[in-house]
Amino acid sequence: MSLVRQMKNQKERLVEELTRAGATCKGNTVTCFCGDTHPSGGIYQNENGWRYKCHRCGFSGDVFDVQAKREGRRPSEVLREFSKRRDGRPEVRSGLGKDREDSGSGWGEKSPTAVADRPRRGNCRVFGSLDDLETSLPGEIVSKHRYADEKGRPFHCVYRLQLPDGSKTYRPAHYHNGSYILKAPPKLWKLYNLPIVVESEGLIMVEGEKAADALIECGFKATTTPGGSGKAAYTDLTPLAGKSVVLWPDNDQAGREHMDQVKDMLLEMDPPAELDIIEPADILLEEKQDAADFVERVRELETDMTTEIINALNESKPVGPADGLAQRIEAMIAGEYKAIDLPWGATSKLTKALLPGTVTLLCGSPGASKSFMLLQAVAFWLDCGVKACVYELEEDREFHLMRALAQRSGLASITDPDWVKNNPDTARNACLEHYKFLSKLARAMQAAPDKQPTYEHVVQWAREKAEAGNRIICIDPITAVAQDPRPWAKDSEFLEQIKTIATAYGCSFVLVTHPSKEILQSPNMNKLAGGAAYSRFSQTVLWLENHPAKDSMVRTSVGRIEEGHNRTLHIIKARNSRGQGLSVACEFNAESLTLDEAGLIVGEKD
Structure with a gap:
């Protein structure tokens, strides 16, 4: 059998060559050197020996074809060269020169004498010269982005490559101890354009070296984190502490999430960076466009580049710990953040109980008509087009x-x-x-379920209803949930979970509860069933008191008048409005089983 045939029949030689080319082999499954991040390639055997095929880029061949691909040569040249060797091992192309110090080397310099393949370091490839490293890269080098440390010494480089199928990929490499290593450097990585970052007070943070270079070429100071979106945590951002930074995200979801990650990291620094952010849509960027596309558009329009970029920067808005407040104010202005009305006008104004993210407790002794009150409210919300639901536990x-x-x-x-x-x-x-x-x-x-529900069951139901878009979620009564041997801990955990759901989905919860025991004195939060957790985690607490009919002086839209009533609604807590400590006279109608407001109870001097 010829040496060529022997080589083709040795699976380990093919695996060895694939690994040199940058592929990752696990058994017969291969993650290709074309830049694919998934194992889309495979090794198989036929009558011609062991072969490889990538289903992403379409490359296929035997050990010699892979070597030719790696070295950028024709397979016929590799075969002729192989026939002159005795063991089939890769040929040493040139001698090794002396190792150079890191400070005396760069990605623009190339060693005149080097070794094509040095010993591998872990799962990476080591080269003695930049020529050999770049020759091993798949496809055509479109651009080369050099990173340096604070003093301008080379740190690592990112190659942007065009593959034969037209797709693009990236390869990181770094320089260490006289060798070029085809692998990202150890973390934490350096910021792009770091020497300028260190000496500047203000910069533009973009996603990707191409976008940064586009702005740098126009005379602006820009930087980025290496590795693309989602990898900001791998970069040392401390050189940006205390600086003024404009965040310019790509116009897609990944770009926004990446810049949010950068923003959070910069705000946690000491001192924090002063941040502004550009909304890509505000400067008419289309889906997936970035700063480089903006620069290209300005060139096509032949308008003044500096003026247009400054105008874009002026469209940025400040971001920081007060973001939530600014967003809430905008939501209020747009009518998106508002309290849903109750069927009772005075109570609505005095409590603003149903703002997004809130919990309201409705308490009352048995026979106070609180379940009728809740049922009336749910019907009112549904009539108003508000999506509401109720879990009737009894x-x-x-x-x-x-x-x-x-x-x-x-x-x-x-x-x-x-x-x-x-x-x-x-x-x-x-x-x-x-x-x-x-x-x-x-x-x-x-x-009501067949078995007494647990807190876990109720929380799961509430989360599903919130995910389904329900604006108001009611549970009547929460005291019907199965009690835990440690109720004080379970109640607190339950209320925390309900509050988290309300905040995350912008919904409101109404929980019907009971007094801890029969009482004669005036209602207060210390007498709620469930302990301190219920009053602590709620924004509004209403107590419906049942009593014999009596007359009270009330304030109405037409003035102060005396009204008879058989219920009093006590506003024990009203964190969102001014009604705490006030009471509303109400009449429960025995014919319609509904509750009507008579007015706010006032004293003789009020």
């Missing part, structure tokens, strides 16, 4: 729908089975008249 769905029908029709007696039996036509007609609404309410209602 009784089945039909029980609560019957109550809703009574409220809707004004027929409290329809909740009495004997009355329905004696008035079948009236009951049927009421159901048919309000059937569409009842179906809408039924879809928004979760009935």
